[in-house]
Amino acid sequence: MSSLHKSRIAEFQDVLGEPKIVLQKLRELCFSGIPFDGGLRCLCWKILLNYLPVEKALWSTLLKKQRELYSQFLKEMIIQPGIAKANLGVSREDVTLEDHPLNPNPDSRWNTYFKDNEVLLQIDKDVRRLYPDMAFFQRPTDYPCLLILDPQNEFETLRKRVEQTTLKSQTVARNRSGVTNVSSPLKTSAPNSLNEYEVLPNGCEAHWEVVERILFIYAKLNPGIAYVQGMNEIVGPLYYTFATDPNSDWKEHAEADTFFCFTNLMAEIRDNFIKSLDDSQCGITYKMEKVYSTLKEKDVELYLKLQEQNIKPQFFAFRWLTLLLSQEFLLPDVIRIWDSLFADDNRFDFLLLVCCAMLTLIRDQLLEGDFTLNMRLLQDYPISDVHLILKKAKELQDSK
Secondary structure: HHHHHHHHHHHHHHOOOOOOOOOHHHHHHHHOOOHHHHHHHHHHHHHHHOOOOOEEHHHHHHHHHHHHHHHHHHHHOOOOOOOOOOOOOOOOOOOOOOOOOOOOOOOOOHEEEEEEHHHHHHHHHHHOOOOOOOOHHHHHHHOOHHHHHHOOOOOOHHHEEEEEEEHHHHHHHHHOOOOOOOOOHOOOOOOOOOOOOOOOOOOOOOOHHHHHHHHHHHHOOOOOOOOOOOHHHHHHHHHHHOOOOOOOOOOOOHHHHHHHHHHHHHHHHHHHHHHOOOOOOHHHHHHHHHHHHHHHHHHHHHHOOOOHHOHHHHHHHHHHOOOOOOOOHHHHHHHHHHHHHOOOOEOOOOOEEHHHHHHHHHHHHHHHOOOHHEEEEEHHHOOOHHHHHHHHHHHHOOOO
8 A cells, every 4th residue: 555545544534533524624535536445435425425414423323213214114115015014013914805906996005016016127127237247236245134034024025026026927928818828937038037147045135136125115215206217327336335345334234324325316316317307407408408518618619510410418418417427437437436426516517527528538539520430439438547537527627
């Protein structure tokens, strides 16, 4: 470890060691990148995403309360209607008379269960292919959720629920003509099938299953937005960062901590995922146009070239902005970008500048290229040096 790196860690420890953390000092340090050592990044992100208050004396009480609340969400939401509730201290309810799977009442718990399954199937499809180039999300977590996996209770895992739902839907699909000829879904050779990854033994769960649970509970608690494809790309880097925390006391609670940090982050960016708001001032269209207006201000020649070729920001900036650049770079680089993004006072104004910097750094290729070549450049961004991109974005910010 270099003396410069040691000195930087010491700076973080000094700021975080204060009984009341000075947020502005922490932001300034984090903006230039947070060391992974000692769980510094995990801790800083929790503060920057307003999960932990700046008063350290409040941490233990708040964390205990939030983690208990998350356990309550698990108890209430990952359970199918009609299941025995004895383990929660509630007597078993006989739901067969008043409520049953064919009950047309929209308030029926079975009706809710089937609607939830539609959301769950989309989440499942997305989280199974989260960062496919990394083995991490397919590996078992060191801290499986005992509440769900405990054989003493009757909760089902979401994976089991998906498998049952898929089996039923495939059975129905093959029987619409009234012919009973069902082939097992386990024999399917389709990519992203349930059999794509090795099933872990009972009592174990993969990291992607934890991410699935976080997204499902978020969807249940936020029915107005529920789940939109792409949210998996936002929660993935958060969970990875917290689940690889070198401090085991924090790592054990990665699921609950990720859920609340993800919820706080989504409170700031959720408008990007709401289609009806696309053309409003808080919607994604306005932000994409802002990238071009900023580019026009910083590099009018490049702006005019893109306009001349009718290359609209929707063709590339939609993904950049909505997913916070999580699909443009390797995960360690995404995490480094997010250090700066979370640390900036106007974090999403800074994101616009990062996008603008990405354009200006390939200006020569864009000015020389035709429409096809330029679209390829923008949809498969060629520069992997995020430090160079962040440096350029900071220059653009300082030149205002």
